[in-house]
Amino acid sequence: MPKPTKGPRLGGGPAHERLLLANLAAALFTHKSIKTTETKAKRLRPIAERLITFAKRGDLHARRRVLAVIGDKSVVHELFTEIAPLVAEREGGYTRITKLGFRKGDNASMVQIELVLEPVTPKAKPAKAAAKAEKPVAAEEAGAEETSTESSEDASAEEIAVDETAAADAAAPEVDGETAESSVEKAAAEVDEK
Incomplete structure (x- = not known):
């Protein structure tokens, strides 16, 4: 029996799903915010956050691991040089999903997934x-x-x-x-x- 995927299937085979999520991650890092369906955003979030964690490490091995997922070198360069320093102090939660409503044609739940680039404010002591x-x-x-x-x-x-x-x-x-x-x-x- 094949191992089930993590989360809802996105249509097509596993290779198509990998490419779809890689392209969504590349678009997210390029535009800092994208509008997509809720299921795609929920599947994208762990992948994008893992890639940002690699970018925070910043070494050559981490860069090659990110390049294995996202083939575009310019996107990877932007991730390592621009996005990683902005989230260096943040310990996780690099993305935010905001619900937008439903799509007119097929009534799919639409969301906006964006990078959280605001500086981290220290929490008040309880x-x-x-x-x-x-x-x-x-x-x-x-x-x-x-x-x-x-x-x-x-x-x-x-x-x-x-x-x-x-x-x-x-x-x-x-x-x-x-x-x-x-x-x-x-x-x-x-x-x-x-």
């Missing part, structure tokens, strides 16, 4: 991102409070260390002519001073 931006400021204020808490914790750790040394001194009967009790009292006085 409310969650704004809230996250405010949290670091609050965290810095809390960090100052934590610093004072940490310093008191450090002081209590020093007290524990002094108490341990005092306990070790208390175990020794006499250190340098002083009694163990007096060295404990001195250590306690040092802690009180801090």
